[in-house]
Amino acid sequence: MSPLNTNDLQQIFEKIDKNGDGLVSLEEINLLLEKIGVKFSLEELQPLVGKPSLDFNEFLFFYDSISEKNNINISSSTSEVDLVADQEADKESDLVKAFEVFDLNGDGFISSEELQDVLSRLGLWDESSGRDCRAMIHVYDTNLDGQLDFEEFKNMMFLTIS
Structure with missing residues (x-):
């Protein structure tokens, strides 16, 4: 569960969708990340996002994927x-x-x-x-x-x- 709810994320999405086309580009996503102190080059961001722009549902999925920890490999002996x-x-x-x-x-x-x-x-x-x-x-x-x-x-x- 993320600290930002869907309404918050909708507001953020609308703010960074400067041209109002219902999509946010890698550049717009990168500007948002820079504003909160997360630095990526566009080359680093491309594989994380997986496409040149995201609609709102894809943006939600992207947000969830970067805000969750990567799966931890757990050995069978871990209790x-x-x-x-x-x-x-x-x-x-x-x-x-x-x-x-x-x-x-x-x-x-x-x-x-x-x-x-x-x-x-x-x-x-x-x-x-x-x-x-x-x-x-x-x-x-x-x-x-x-x-x-x-x-x-x-x-x-x-x-x-x-």
Whole structure:
């Protein structure tokens, strides 16, 4: 399950589909990835995408494929407990990476300004959206310091995904 829902991905798709043809090109996908700090050359991106442009359903599939971990080769001696522990460690690692995307200044906290900046770069926030990043943070800010630490972020992600 991904932290972005289908509506969020639809908004992103529409923002990067500059010509409104219902397709996003490799160049448009690459611009989006660069905005969130993921660097690929078009030559590296082509095999990942598999075609020169994607419709929305293909974009969803692409998003899911890059946001999930590659399948882990599991030997027959690996116990189910070890597998669950590995999956939890992978989730934690993914959450740390996601947290770092939002924690722009690297201080270990996500401020409303940082949240607004990242959402703006993803095309999910603008002045007319009516969203208030302070209010969004307040919902999950359990210690009421006005920002999210990693544990609060993790709780928010698990509540959002479930």
